[in-house]
Amino acid sequence: MADPTDLPGGVVHDLPADLAEAVSRDVAACATWMSITPLARNEWICWVESAKKTETRLKRIDWGRENLSDGKRRPCCWPGCPHREEGTGAA
Template structure:
């Protein structure tokens, strides 16, 4: 089992619990997550957190894990985190 305390967040954003749980249940997505830069992780987190509806947030987490599983390092079509 993965030690949840050792899964890194982003530059500005902390790793939210729902994304953390999804990553801990997807070893391939987690492997990419741990390999990308803190700035790239920040982009994924901000993209998930920018969803206005819970349903959209869940879809983004599922889609994000799928993309991370495929080795994609950034969310597609995302202009970037405005908080950095």
């Protein structure tokens, strides 16, 4: 198990504690998290944080951890972080 505080965040978003905790408990998800770019991490974080309901956020964290564990590098069907400023990378 990795230390959740050692996991890096994204370009715009810091890694929230609940997502860090879930990723850090899964060795494969943690390995994928550490291998993806800051822009990709940003997409996962923004996708989780954009949930309006707590239950949706929890589902996204669990689904995200599972997908990261399977080696997926970006959330499926996510148009990209709307918070990035132009010039910080492709959307």
